[in-house]
Amino acid sequence: MQGLKKMRMPLIFLLVALLFPLFTDNQYYIYVVTLAFIYAIAVYGMNLVGGYTGQLSLAHAGFFAIGAYALGLLTVDANVPYWLAFVLALVITTVIGTLVGLIALRTKEHFFAIYTLCVGYIIYLIIYEWDALTGGVRGLIGIESPAAIGPITFDTGISNYYLILVFLVLTVIFMKFLTESIVGRTYVAIRNSEELAQTIGINTMKQKLISFVISTFLAGLAGALYASFVRFIGPDISYTMMTFDFLMYAIVGGFGTLFGPVVGTLLIVILTQSLQFMEDFRMIIFGPLLVLLVIFYPRGIVGGxxxxxxxxxxxxxxxxxxxxxxxxxxx
Structure with a gap:
């Protein structure tokens, strides 16, 4: 009974999410919420490595872009079937994430953040400058939408909405089991005191690497979904501003909380789209609000x-x- 009471709000959110397309025929609203779901998956990755393990990765947009470009190149240039390309995009992102993590995690605290920021910027430069492979500033056009699964097709905005909602729900379930397991408690122990965690026998390097790799996997998953949903990608999705957007979503929702990434991402993305006519003053509005939130709700909305x-x-x-x-x- 107590467990059901705890899950009451998530179940209400899921019910609202399932019924939302049935109560609006505005395709733009469905598009914005779907985009927020994709970003939320990426933010879960940042939340894991930053909120639970205590390692702030600023290369997150780079891995998001790797997932997106891997899917785009495999489907557009190599004509690989969609779902095979989807899996390969996740594998490619995870392998690159592992290689980066093996080096990055030899640094600590702000040095780790600076190193990953540099890695993210290098990924952006590669995408921007390697015109023959990535299309450079032109980007990739005509990326395939998700292929049909049996009789279920994904050629409409609503069908894509439900597909991405399924991936988001699976991500939340995975994160719930992970963070409430002994592995998740190990991550929290490392975040609170890495030296103390080492003294009780935890292999901190191994656990931080696993956390970082899962984080890059989720970023790649979100990137692949983004590419097939928008069907056009450019180097801007790997720019550092994208990483800071993800970071803002996590901070607003609540770092180190299970539902913070969903709450923060939905709130900021919907609010941003509603204030598009004030795009030039976006940071003037969000800057003070973010400062006030950090001062009065340092754990974000969900944490507060x-x-x-x-x-x-x-x-x-x-x-x-x-x-x-x-x-x-x-x-």
């Missing part, structure tokens, strides 16, 4: 809500104890 619930439960319990003491004193 969890803290409020814990304090409320504690005060309720304390009142019960005080009342019990009063009755005993009266007797």
């Amino acid at each position: 809500y969890q803290m409020w619930k814990m304090k409320r439960a504690y005060k309720k319990k304390q009142r019960s104890v005080d009342q019990g003491s009063t009755y005993e004193g009266g007797d």
Whole structure:
């Protein structure tokens, strides 16, 4: 009963997400929410390595772009069947992520962040400059939409919406089991004190590498879904500003929380699209709001809500104890 109560809000969100396309015929709204779902998958990767393991990777947009370009090149240039290209894109991203992680994780804290920022920028330059392979500034056009699975086709906005929603739900379920397992607790131990984690026998290098590789896998997954959904990609998706957008979504939703990436991404993406007419003043609006959020809700919206619930439960319990003491004193 307690477990069902905890899952009440996620189940309500899932129900709303399933019914949303049935209550609107505006394809633009469906497009924006689908895009937010894709970004949320990528943010889950950043949240894992940053929020749980304590390693801030600033190359996340680069791995997002690798997944997108791998799928695009395999389907457009090599004529590989879509789902095979999809799997290969994830493998390519994960392999590159492993190689980068083996070197990057020899550094710590801000040195790790600086190193991954440099890696992300190098990925951007490769995509931008390697015109013969990536199309350079022109990008890739005409990327295939997801191929049919039996009788189910994905040639409409609504069908793509539900496909990406399935991937998002699977990502959330995977993250729930991972973060609540002994492996997830190991990541938190490393985040809190790597030296202490080493003294109790945790192979911190191995665990940080696994966390980083899973993070790049999720970034590649989001990138591959993005490429087949938008069907056009350019070097801008690998630019550092994209990484900082992901970071903002994670901070707003709540670093180190299970549902923070979904809440933060949906809120900011929908708000950004609603304020498109004020694009030139975007950072003037979001900058102060982000500063205020960090000051008053350092754990983000979801983290702040969890803290409020814990304090409320504690005060309720304390009142019960005080009342019990009063009755005993009266007797």
